[in-house]
Amino acid sequence: MITFMGRKVKTLYDFEKLDDNEDLEFQADIIFLLGKLNKKYKSKILVYARQFTQSNNDYKRDRAIIVLGWIGKGTDTNILENHLLNDTNSNCRAWSASAYMQMWFRKENDFLKTKAFEAYKSALPNESDYFVLSVIFSALREMDILDLEYLKLLWVSWTLKN
Known part of the structure; x- marks a missing residue:
């Protein structure tokens, strides 16, 4: 013991x-x-x-x-997506966004990139927490899903909308 x-x-x-x-x-x-x-x-x-x-x-x-x-594993992306889109706790949503990136760091592949992009695309229009948004934007950049200039445009359009 x-x-x-x-x-x-x-x-x-x-x-x-x-x-x-x-x-x-x-x-x-x-x-x-x-x-x-x-x-x-x-x-x-x-x-x-x-x-x-x-x-x-x-x-x-x-x-x-x-x-x-x-x-x-890749099958866990469904759990991550559910929490990113539906969890009431902002930290859980942020860590879900980050978890895609952590998986991708371990095994860079198009499946993870596509799953992450689809989840992020669904989350962005409704997300209002700045921490969650910053994690999503950081993940998009780190995973080379979107370039920095496009991310800036997304951020500006989001801030104008909200």
Whole structure:
């Protein structure tokens, strides 16, 4: 037994603590750390991350979305799109936009670029949070989806509209 974040666990990979723990922030922190540090249990971590994206707790959801960006698969883009377009928490929407970019950094391909562009295109007309918008614009630029001049025009037209 070791003590981790004030709790007794068998190992740092004590997945039972994710199932049996009512402390949502503890669960969120554990999945975040596992996603960042451990590739050995990637498939098991992904199961929890996908499950945690459905949580009512904003912090737990945002940590899970970030993990999907780090280690998720192309099939997880549907989860990201859902949160980008429908999540009531702006951080969850922003991290969903960022997660596409994180996936693309790991494996640059046209599928991810296309999925990201479609999601961003759907999100932009209705998004009002400046942080979410800045993440979307940064992702568009980093992924070479749109050039800087076009992004400036998008930003100006959005600010005039709102």
